[in-house]
Amino acid sequence: MTRFADDARSATESLRGLFPATPLQRNDFLSDRHGADIWLKREDLTPVRSYKLRGAITAMRRMRAADPRLDHFVCASAGNHAQGVAYACREFGVRGTIFMPVTTPQQKIDKTRAFGGAQVDIRLTGDWFDQTLAAAQAFCAEAGARFLAPFDDADVILGQASVAVEMLDQLGRAPDLVVLPVGGGGLAAGIAGVLADRAPGTQLRFVEPAGGASLTAALAAGAPVTLPRVNSFVDGAAVARIGALPFARLAGVDPAQVLLAPEDRICGTMIEMLNVEGIVLEPAGALSIDVLPQLAPDIAGKTVVCVTSGGNFDFERLPEVRERAQRFAGRKKYFILRLPQRPGALRDFLGLLGPTDDIARFEYLKKSARNFGSVLIGIETAEAENFARLEAALLEAGFVWRDITEDETLAEFLI
The missing domain is CATH 3.40.50.1100 (Rossmann fold)
Structure with missing residues (x-):
């Protein structure tokens, strides 16, 4: 690997005539939360806002x-x-x-x-x-x-390896752990190659979107395989098949080193980094930060580098990201409510809502019987626990409802 690390340094030096090294920034918010020394390698700050x-x-x-x-x-x-x-x-x-x-x-x-x-x-x-x-x-x-x-190209992998060369130079020492997003595998293969030679004691964790776990599938099969279905939400890392060349470099990875990040949970991480730190990340760029709570027991007191791979986020998607984050956190639900067709029925329902419950969607679907109508209703609340109180109140009042928040088929057509 020595030759690869040397070539990666040469590639890094060649980049300097075109753009400066991306910052390696200690993040106090994440460090305090997890009791660790957490740094972000800000690939979202290249001229094109990604490591590509x-x-x-x-x-x-x-x-x-x-x-x-x-x-x-x-x-x-x-x-x-x-x-x-x-x-x-x-x-x-x-x-x-x-x-x-x-x-x-x-x-x-x-x-x-x-x-x-x-x-x-x-x-x-x-x-x-x-x-x-x-x-x-x-x-x-x-x-x-x-x-x-x-990503499935030796020279592309070499270029992505420059991230690791910069990181080691900027930190001045080897980190205890580096957390990497994985899509086609070019970035992960390049960084892993440099660290294997220059910082062999550094541990690696690889993060894939749950709906595009191509590395996980390849490790299980012993070779790259094509996923039958991919959730394209994390568009910067949702790849149906990991590259052959990247996998050849990652084939020895322990499957326990690979973590999966649910798409809706990633949305919460994106919103938090935007609101708290003012950092704009695309879904793939948030992967490495998203899994830090899972790693919390193992990273206390350690130096951790998270690679934020990109920040090309279209703000027209922000309402969708917020919606998905709320649903994952349990603070937003959708119900089909069977509402009696009588004066005061709606007022009775509204009287059951708590002080922080808010109706975000209300739509009559159709009359399901002579005296009842079906209503699609979306409710936001401050704390997920509030829904248990609301559902108990609905039951006591004799209302009939169905929670369709996690029903993919109905949600696709109604929400």
Whole structure:
């Protein structure tokens, strides 16, 4: 691994002409909460607000060094990788053709275009990423361009390894523990490679979104496997299949080192970091912080580095994030209430609400019988325990209701 760590340092030094090292910041709020010395490696503060820039620049530089005639690169991405490639194309003065799904939010398209300027051509193709990827690869073959993979590439992994080189230099010592997000595995493989040589005593914990646990599945099978279903909410890390090259470097990981983060819980972490610390994180960027409560018994008094991998968050998603955070915390629920069709029935129901209970949604669905109507009602409250009191009061008053908060089928159609 010595050669890899040396190459990673060279790659890190090559980046300095384009952007400064991202900050390594001690976080007093998290440190006090967990009784540990917790530092955040702020990859959300690169010029494109994610670590993806490192791999794109490093791979493009090394490919062009091997073949100076290369002047056209292609990628498929709906987010951070696209922005990193666009930035690199502008810096190196080469052409870039970036394929993005038709469903990509306009904000991400605009940012990619802003980073790449006249050097990039953005093509919106396919409703699903697999369709976009196939179109990009077909175009690449026809155009004689070079495809730049988001994580399954040795040069990309080397570029991401620069995060670890900076971290060790900035901290001035080896941390006891580094917590890493995992999607396709490029960042995790690169950092793990450097630490294995430069800080072999440092422990690692890998965090995946619960709805996209591709490393967990690969470790169980002994090889990369394709997940049958992926929850795309954590779009920066929700990958159906971990890369073959990253997994080759991570195959020896103990499955106990891999933690899963529920998507709704991540939302609570994002909201807290925004409200308390003023730090804007995308869902994938919050993964490493989200699992700290799980690690609390093991990290007291230790030095811990959490890699916050990105901050490309569209604030139009904030209501959804807040909603999911409240539901996970048990402070918001949805009910279908069978309401008698008589004067005063609604007033009777409202009289059962507590002083911090708030109706956030009220919608008549249909009459389910001559004398009753079905109502969809959403309630927010200050403390999760308040729902036990409310449900007891409903029962005593003779109301009939159904809690559909966790019913995925009904929630998809009604909420």
